[in-house]
Amino acid sequence: MPSETTARVAMISGAGRGIGAEVATALARAGWRLSLGVRDPARLTPPPDGALVHRFDARDPDSERLWVEATAERFGRIDAVIANAGIMIPKTVIAADDADLDDLIQVNVKSPLRLVRAAWPHLVASGHGRVVTIASLSGKRVKSATSGLYAVSKFAALAMTHAIRHAGWDEGVRATAICPGFVATDMAAGLAKRPPEAMTQPQDVARIVAFLLDLPDTASIAEIPINSTLEDSW
Numbered sequence: 517m518p519s520e521t522t523a524r525v526a527m528i529s530g531a532g533r534g535i536g537a538e539v540a541t542a543l544a545r546a547g548w549r550l551s552l553g554v555r556d557p558a559r560l561t562p563p564p565d566g567a568l569v570h571r572f573d574a575r576d577p578d579s580e581r582l583w584v585e586a587t588a589e590r591f592g593r594i595d596a597v598i599a600n601a602g603i604m605i606p607k608t609v610i611a612a613d614d615a616d617l618d619d620l621i622q623v624n625v626k627s628p629l630r631l632v633r634a635a636w637p638h639l640v641a642s643g644h645g646r647v648v649t650i651a652s653l654s655g656k657r658v659k660s661a662t663s664g665l666y667a668v669s670k671f672a673a674l675a676m677t678h679a680i681r682h683a684g685w686d687e688g689v690r691a692t693a694i695c696p697g698f699v700a701t702d703m704a705a706g707l708a709k710r711p712p713e714a715m716t717q718p719q720d721v722a723r724i725v726a727f728l729l730d731l732p733d734t735a736s737i738a739e740i741p742i743n744s745t746l747e748d749s750w
Contacts, residue, residue, distance in 0.1 A: 523547055523548060523549045524547075524548050524549070524593075524595040524596065524642075524729075525548065525549045525550075525551060525587065525591045525593050525594050525595050525596070526543050526548045526549070526550055526551070526595065526596040526597070526598060526729070527551045527552075527553065527583070527584070527587055527594060527596070527597045527598065527631070527635065528540050528543075528550065528551070528552055528553065528598045528600060529553040529572055529574070529598070529599055529600050529601040529627075529628070529631065530553070530554070530572075530600040530601030530602070531550075531552035531553060531554055531560075531600070532552075532554040532555070532556075532559065532560050533701070533702065534699070534701035534702060534703070534718055535600055535650055535699060535701060535718045535721050535722065536552075536598075536600040536601070537718070538718040538719050538721065538722035539598055539600065539721070539722040539725050539726075540552055540564060540567070541564075541722065542719075542722035542723060542725065542726045543722075543725075543726060543729070544564050544565070544567070546726055546730075548596075548729075549566060549567070549591055550564055550566070550567040550568070551567070551568040551570065551583070551586075551587040551590070551591070551594075552564070552567055552568065552569045552570070553570055553571075553572025553579075553583050553601070554569060554570075554571070554572060555571070555572065555573055556571075557569045557570060557571055568586065568587060568590045568591070570582075570583045570586050570587070571583070572601070574601050574622065574623040574627035575619075575622055575623065575627075577630065579627075580627060580630040580631040580633075580634045581630070581634045583631075583634075584631070584634040584635050584638070585634075587635075588638055593638060593641070593642060594635050594638035594639060594642070594645075595638075595639070595642045595644070595645060595646065596639075596645065596646040596647070596648070596729055597631055597632055597635050597639065597646070597647050597648070598648045598650070598725060599627075599628035599631060599632070599647070599648070599649045599650065600650040601623065601627070601628075602623060602624045602650065602673075603619070603620065603623045603624065604666050604703055604707065605619065605620055605665055605666065606662045606663065606665075606666070606707060607662060607664075607665050608661045608662055608664050608665065609664045609665050609668065612665045616665060617665065617668070617669075620665060620666065620668070620669040621669055621672065623669075624669040624670065624672070624673050625669055625672045625673050625676055628649060628673065628676065629676055629680075632647055632680055636684075636689075639684065639689050640684070640687045640688070640689060642688070643688050644688050644690075644733060645684065645687075645688060645689040645690070646689070646690055646691075646692075646728070646729050647677070647680050647681075647684070647689065647690070647691040647692070648691070648692050648693075648694060648725055648728055648729070649673055649674075649676070649677040649691070649692070649693045649694070650694050650696075650721070651670050651673045651674050651677065651693040651694060651695045651739075652666070652667075652670040652673075652695055652696065652697075653695050653696065653697045653741060653742075653743070653747070654666050654667040654670045654671075655667065655670035655671050655673055655674035655693065655695055656671075656674065656695055656741060657747075673693070674693050674695070674739065677691050677692065677693035677738075677739070678691070678693070678738060678739075681736070681738060688733055690731075690733060690736040691738075692728050692736070692737050692738060692739060692740065693738070693739040693740070694721065694724060694725065694728075694739070694740050694742065695739055695740065695741045695742065696716050696721055696741075696742035696744075697715075697716065697742065697743055697744050697745065697747075698710070698715040698716065698744060699715055699716045699717070699718055699721060700712035700713070700715040700716065700717055700718060701718060714744065714745075715744050716742055716743075716744045720742075721742065724740060724742070728740075
């Protein structure tokens with residue numbers, strides 16, 4: 517097990533439940549120190565051993581900076597950012613208004629980018645900084661009319677991750693977009709017409725995140741689609 521001074525530090529947004537909580541569990545098991553961003557830190561009790569639990573609200577443009585500052589002060593380094601927090605508004609692009617689109621872009625695109633920007637000096641200083649965006653298969657195709665607005669934001673999130681990958685390549689920063697379909701979380705429960713056991717499990721997404729973070733710079737993976745049902749090839 518790495519020492520307190522050598523253990524890598526990961527920031528995970530939306531860490532209070534679902535995929536984020538499982539990623540935290542998987543990384544803690546692998547010896548990472550954790551900084552967990554949640555909307556209400558008081559609700560995350562008890563916090564994982566040694567973890568920093570900090571307020572994070574993707575709609576607050578100061579939230580990312582304050583969280584990064586607290587993380588750097590607590591641990592002295594940041595080696596990975598897992599941008600997991602996101603929202604879904606099930607509307608067609610015609611039915612949605614500008615406020616709906618603005619909200620999706622704010623939470624699913626602008627906030628993750630602000631987080632990575634704020635953490636950038638630390639990721640570069642790490643020498644092997646890692647950025648993982650929990651995107652969606654909706655960032656690669658439009659599955660239905662009511663997922664169309666969500667897809668607009670996730671296409672942008674996918675492009676953002678590729679742009680981060682290019683921006684950080686020469687400095688040892690590697691970025692990957694994970695693109696699952698339905699995952700057995702609270703979000704999917706209100707949208708999918710299949711039982712949770714037939715969806716991708718959050719623990720399996722967490723296993724993939726942990727695997728990615730341990731890859732060397734010479735084995736970078738730009739994106740990973742994850743299917744729980746057979747889909748057409750792209």
